[in-house]
Amino acid sequence: LAYTVSSFTDTYLECGLLLIYAVLEPANLSRYHAAVKREIDLLRTKGIGSRELARAKDHIKSSVILSLENNIAKMRFNANQELYFQRELTLGKILAEINAVTVADINTLLGRFLSAGRSAHFVYGGTEATVVPDW
Numbered sequence: 221l222a223y224t225v226s227s228f229t230d231t232y233l234e235c236g237l238l239l240i241y242a243v244l245e246p247a248n249l250s251r252y253h254a255a256v257k258r259e260i261d262l263l264r265t266k267g268i269g270s271r272e273l274a275r276a277k278d279h280i281k282s283s284v285i286l287s288l289e290n291n292i293a294k295m296r297f298n299a300n301q302e303l304y305f306q307r308e309l310t311l312g313k314i315l316a317e318i319n320a321v322t323v324a325d326i327n328t329l330l331g332r333f334l335s336a337g338r339s340a341h342f343v344y345g346g347t348e349a350t351v352v353p354d355w
Contacts, residue, residue: 221244221248221252221255222243222244222252223243224242225240225242226242227239238334246345249343260334260336263334264331267326268323268330269323273323277318277321280318281315281318284311284318285311288311
């Protein structure tokens with residue numbers, strides 16, 4: 221269906237975005253959109269489980285720790301804390317906040333904010349790929 225599919229978040233103090241993108245043939249666009257919509261609807265209705273949350277927490281915590289291994293990253297980390305929170309959060313405090321997140325917390329957010337109907341679409345390519353299915 222696609223050569224690659226990936227996603228990432230971009231977070232700010234009071235807002236953020238989730239981007240899901242794919243590289244695919246124009247002929248597969250409708251099928252791709254249907255598959256993404258199914259996954260979004262499944263997340264909204266079923267949510268995540270404790271094993272998935274534990275894996276995500278481990279990934280986030282290791283990413284935070286590893287991201288502080290060079291001086292430039294540490295300076296950026298400290299500057300962002302000052303800009304966003306006007307105080308320094310210790311690594312221990314950050315890890316404790318990650319550990320405090322529950323399955324119910326995530327599933328509540330999924331139900332509240334994750335919706336294919338709230339999405340924007342960007343299609344880059346030939347004219348045959350410009351018709352985006354309506355969700």
